[in-house]
Amino acid sequence: MSAVGQLSAASQTPAPPPPRSGRRLTAYLLLLPGGLWLLLFFVVPLVSLLAASLYDPNGSIEDGFSMTWSFGNFADTMADYARPFGRSLWYALLTTAFCLLLGYPLAYAIAMKAGRWKNLMLALVIAPFFTSFLIRTLSWKLLLSDNGFVVDALKWLHILGPDGRLLATTAAVVTGLTYNFLPFMVLPLYASLEKIDRRLIEAGGDLFAGPLTTFRVVTLPLSMPGVVAGTLLTFIPAAGDYINAQLLGTPKQRMIGNDIQRLFSAGAYPTAAALSVTLMAAIVVLVLIYVRRAGTDDLV
Amino acid sequence: MTRVGRFIGQHLIMVLGLIVLLYLFAPIVVVILMSFNQPKGRLSYTFDGFTWDNWANPCQPYGLCDAVSTSLRIGLLATVVATALGTLMAFAMVRHRFRGRSATNLFIFLPMASPEIVLGSSLLALFVSSGFGGRLGFWTILIAHVMFCLSFVVVTVKARLAGMDSRLEQAAMDLYANEWQTFWRVTFPLVFPGIMAAALLSFSLSFDDFIITNLNAGTTVTFPMYVWGSAQRDIPPQINVIGTAMFLLALIFVLAGEVTRRRRARS
Amino acid sequence: MTSDLVLEGISKQFAGHRAVDNLDLTVPAGSFFALLGPSGCGKTTTLRMIAGLEEPTTGTIRLGDDEITGLRPYKRPVNTVFQNYALFPHLDIFENVAFGLKRRKVKDYKPKVEEMLDLVELNDYGKRRPGQLSGGQQQRVALARALINRPQVLLLDEPLGALDLKLRRQMQLELKRIQTEVGITFVHVTHDQEEAMTMADTIAVMNGGLIEQLGSPAELYDLPATTFVANFLGQSNLIRGAIIGQADENLIVDVQGRKVLVPKARCRVTEGEVWLGIRPEKVFLAPAGTEEGDGVNQLLGAVVTDVSYVGVSTQYLAKLPWGQELTVFEQNTGARDTFRAGDAVDLHWRPAHSFLLDAAQDALAGVEDVE
Ligand SMILES: Nc1ncnc2c1ncn2[C@@H]1O[C@H](COP(=O)(O)OP(=O)(O)O)[C@@H](O)[C@H]1O
Numbered sequence: 001m002s003a004v005g006q007l008s009a010a011s012q013t014p015a016p017p018p019p020r021s022g023r024r025l026t027a028y029l030l031l032l033p034g035g036l037w038l039l040l041f042f043v044v045p046l047v048s049l050l051a052a053s054l055y056d057p058n059g060s061i062e063d064g065f066s067m068t069w070s071f072g073n074f075a076d077t078m079a080d081y082a083r084p085f086g087r088s089l090w091y092a093l094l095t096t097a098f099c100l101l102l103g104y105p106l107a108y109a110i111a112m113k114a115g116r117w118k119n120l121m122l123a124l125v126i127a128p129f130f131t132s133f134l135i136r137t138l139s140w141k142l143l144l145s146d147n148g149f150v151v152d153a154l155k156w157l158h159i160l161g162p163d164g165r166l167l168a169t170t171a172a173v174v175t176g177l178t179y180n181f182l183p184f185m186v187l188p189l190y191a192s193l194e195k196i197d198r199r200l201i202e203a204g205g206d207l208f209a210g211p212l213t214t215f216r217v218v219t220l221p222l223s224m225p226g227v228v229a230g231t232l233l234t235f236i237p238a239a240g241d242y243i244n245a246q247l248l249g250t251p252k253q254r255m256i257g258n259d260i261q262r263l264f265s266a267g268a269y270p271t272a273a274a275l276s277v278t279l280m281a282a283i284v285v286l287v288l289i290y291v292r293r294a295g296t297d298d299l300v
Numbered sequence: 301m302t303r304v305g306r307f308i309g310q311h312l313i314m315v316l317g318l319i320v321l322l323y324l325f326a327p328i329v330v331v332i333l334m335s336f337n338q339p340k341g342r343l344s345y346t347f348d349g350f351t352w353d354n355w356a357n358p359c360q361p362y363g364l365c366d367a368v369s370t371s372l373r374i375g376l377l378a379t380v381v382a383t384a385l386g387t388l389m390a391f392a393m394v395r396h397r398f399r400g401r402s403a404t405n406l407f408i409f410l411p412m413a414s415p416e417i418v419l420g421s422s423l424l425a426l427f428v429s430s431g432f433g434g435r436l437g438f439w440t441i442l443i444a445h446v447m448f449c450l451s452f453v454v455v456t457v458k459a460r461l462a463g464m465d466s467r468l469e470q471a472a473m474d475l476y477a478n479e480w481q482t483f484w485r486v487t488f489p490l491v492f493p494g495i496m497a498a499a500l501l502s503f504s505l506s507f508d509d510f511i512i513t514n515l516n517a518g519t520t521v522t523f524p525m526y527v528w529g530s531a532q533r534d535i536p537p538q539i540n541v542i543g544t545a546m547f548l549l550a551l552i553f554v555l556a557g558e559v560t561r562r563r564r565a566r567s
Numbered sequence: 568m569t570s571d572l573v574l575e576g577i578s579k580q581f582a583g584h585r586a587v588d589n590l591d592l593t594v595p596a597g598s599f600f601a602l603l604g605p606s607g608c609g610k611t612t613t614l615r616m617i618a619g620l621e622e623p624t625t626g627t628i629r630l631g632d633d634e635i636t637g638l639r640p641y642k643r644p645v646n647t648v649f650q651n652y653a654l655f656p657h658l659d660i661f662e663n664v665a666f667g668l669k670r671r672k673v674k675d676y677k678p679k680v681e682e683m684l685d686l687v688e689l690n691d692y693g694k695r696r697p698g699q700l701s702g703g704q705q706q707r708v709a710l711a712r713a714l715i716n717r718p719q720v721l722l723l724d725e726p727l728g729a730l731d732l733k734l735r736r737q738m739q740l741e742l743k744r745i746q747t748e749v750g751i752t753f754v755h756v757t758h759d760q761e762e763a764m765t766m767a768d769t770i771a772v773m774n775g776g777l778i779e780q781l782g783s784p785a786e787l788y789d790l791p792a793t794t795f796v797a798n799f800l801g802q803s804n805l806i807r808g809a810i811i812g813q814a815d816e817n818l819i820v821d822v823q824g825r826k827v828l829v830p831k832a833r834c835r836v837t838e839g840e841v842w843l844g845i846r847p848e849k850v851f852l853a854p855a856g857t858e859e860g861d862g863v864n865q866l867l868g869a870v871v872t873d874v875s876y877v878g879v880s881t882q883y884l885a886k887l888p889w890g891q892e893l894t895v896f897e898q899n900t901g902a903r904d905t906f907r908a909g910d911a912v913d914l915h916w917r918p919a920h921s922f923l924l925d926a927a928q929d930a931l932a933g934v935e936d937v938e
């Protein structure tokens with residue numbers, strides 16, 4: 001049921017059997033409908049997004065936009081939106097770090113310690129995500145609200161000052177992001193931890209004595225594919241999200257997604273498209289680095 | 301190490317893991333609780349009293365059930381189309397070697413690795429530039445949903461297919477089944493659980509999508525868009541009823557699966 | 568109505584690697600034929616080409632007068648018992664066995680399936696899934712699933728490889744019994760020489776994509792054609808020598824100055840350097856200086872270096888003056904005391920028990936690696 005779990009499970013894919021003559025055509029035929037769909041509604045849109053980012057920024061929906069190859073759009077938008085852009089990447093980085101911190105123990109517990117409860121625990125990781133993303137985020141709004149019990153508890157512990165608040169802070173936005181993308185970290189981590197031969201860890205225990213050393217020398221390196229996949233799958237959607245910033249933050253926590261969405265609704269297509277392209281470019285660079293490391297077969 | 305130290309070493313990870321699970325369930329508890337809330341004011345951010353009313357009249361807030369029904373229809377259609385196309389692609393990827401295979405892999409992975417805001421805005425750019433800007437709605441949402449579900453279907457079915465022993469198909473052929481019979485008697489039944497999982501995943505992705513949908517919906521309202529809209533004004537507790545119901549359905553699915561698995565393992 | 572299976576000039580080339588190399592093979596109708604060879608020598612590939620699951624790069628395959636080289640697998644009167652059985656996990660045992668009959672639209676298949684389950688003693692298991700059976704039972708289902716189609720040739724790819732030793736022995740007899748009963752040609756692939764010897768009428772010994780030798784088990788054991796066969800089928804002592812002449816029906820071989828005789832009919836070479844081969848149980852030990860009659864080959868001045876007692880027999884290692892150690896098996900008949908390490912001994916054997924091989928071959932070919 002989990003794409004992400006499957007995503008990493010798929011990395012064990014053995015090489016496909018050699019083709020029988022005359023079956024190459026079948027392969028292309030099978031790929032055709034889906035490939036065409038992706039071409040028409042993923043690649044072509046990206047191209048038209050790229051085109052839109054070079055339109056004359058002075059156009060409007062009513063008058064139409066003209067293609068003026070305005071590369072200046074990128075410089076202009078970066079000047080205007082550098083802060084939310086940087087903030088998005090920073091929040092995504094924080095989110096990824098927290099997801100790793102929370103997700104690793106959970107994935108480890110499921111893979112190594114859960115025994116016969118393994119499947120159930122795994123299912124429980126996924127189950128909350130059947131409740132709508134927005135509803136869950138709204139209930140964080142409630143949990144973190146000024147008269148909610150989380151704030152009360154933190155005040156009682158003197159972690160939060162008497163008029164301290166959680167809602168409408170960076171902490172709230174990152175908490176929401178971390179919450180929403182945690183399964184995308186846990187599932188690939190679990191998949192790679194699960195694959196580790198338990199005997200290697202026991203052997204590690206024999207050789208290096210300390211459990212921490214064993215973890216550092218054996219377990220962590222072997223789970224690296226999961227860490228990399230999880231990091232990508234957390235970082236990318238987090239960087240583009242605006243729902244958490246909108247519902248749990250204030251304009252001060254505005255992310256790049258908020259601006260893209262707002263600019264598109266306002267009809268400022270060239271600017272919005274330029275921002276979108278910039279975000280996509282940053283992501284593509286990340287993915288390419290990953291591909292160079294791991295090859296394409298591990299991706300899907 | 302002392303015994304206490306060892307005990308902590310043995311169970312610390314499990315305790316940490318359970319705490320993280322609690323974190324995952326915290327908002328769900330709130331959702332369930334709020335589905336029984338009888339709000340005093342218009343903004344239902346506090347629990348004011350218990351009632352069954354919300355569960356008795358889930359369609360009371362104007363437009364809520366229309367939105368749910370729109371989401372269900374889009375979800376079902378997108379699931380059928382994406383599952384069919386994605387399954388074909390998965391077969392091509394696992395069972396065939398062809399020129400451009402590794403590029404195709406990347407091509408399928410990219411939509412999953414693109415932020416939703418980019419996917420949504422680029423589709424909008426396409427629709428607008430090709431003159432469909434005024435006709436955004438049900439069909440444009442459907443197109444978008446099939447697009448982002450496709451990759452997940454391919455990945456899910458591919459994993460199942462790759463884990464299948466190709467000797468089973470060879471055995472079928474050895475036993476007088478031609479290509480067609482081999483596919484329907486052996487390959488398909490064995491891959492079916494993977495296809496089912498892909499369909500379920502597609503449905504939940506489609507039903508839950510907001511960012512892409514919001515950009516390409518025109519005046520059509522899906523369930524997540526309804527929630528978003530009401531979050532700006534008042535939040536009818538019925539939204540939590542729907543959320544809880546979906547969670548319970550998923551939970552029943554999971555538990556039923558676990559029970560049958562255990563029962564089968566025992567016999 | 569079964570007919571001979573004939574492979575002519577069959578080769579299989581995988582990317583940059585030749586798995587089967589110009590193979591010629593005739594499997595007589597109704598025989599129990601074993602394809603024996605170490606792992607990776609091309610046995611499975613050969614079998615898969617016969618089944619139609621792999622296309623030969625060159626060569627033809629015929630069944631009687633019909634050429635089947637390019638036929639799709641489901642068009643061949645040939646069935647396979649796969650290496651790991653490949654039972655359909657989503658079908659119960661009955662449906663697994665019925666699969667072939669149903670595909671061929673055989674009416675009234677039910678009694679046939681029952682009968683076949685009877686033959687493999689699994690009548691009560693029809694409703695179970697493959698995952699609920701033991702390895703031995705799964706093996707029998709795989710056999711039943713193939714046999715029920717009454718193929719002209721049944722291919723078995725290491726069918727007993729996954730079973731433990733005791734079950735393997737039992738199934739060997741069982742398979743042999745069934746083959747005699749149904750009279751179908753069996754082509755049985757194995758890397759276990761003992762298995763091939765107990766079961767097969769004819770064995771083809773394969774190595775590196777080639778057939779090294781083909782014959783009955785007794786022929787192969789008695790007179791191996793290559794050092795590989797000599798070592799892979801049982802054990803052999805191979806001693807370096809040179810042909811220096813002939814006497815009557817024998818060749819005279821010089822071994823470190825000692826002359827020994829080998830019947831011409833048992834020689835693969837007629838001059839030059841040779842390997843003189845003798846099976847360990849054909850060599851006798853005698854206390855040093857014991858007189859032997861004429862017509863017996865002798866090597867003198869050996870010392871026993873190792874004695875291992877294995878119950879039914881004793882295994883000796885005897886070191887010859889030039890350092891080579893020979894293996895000698897002796898039945899523990901109780902007729903005389905066993906030797907002890909350090910004893911000085913002479914070795915002797917009858918010329919008809921030895922054989923000569925080409926010295927250009929590797930004396931260690933086919934020796935099982937003992938780590
Ligand atoms: N599909 C294949 N692609 C490439 N090489 C193969 C393939 N199948 C078998 N081989 C190679 O051919 C050789 C013979 O394999 P096989 O027939 O399976 O040997 P055996 O059954 O005797 O152990 C091996 O070296 C193996 O690696």
Ligand SMILES: [Mg+2]
Pocket residue numbers: 607610611650724725
């Ligand atoms: Mg093999």
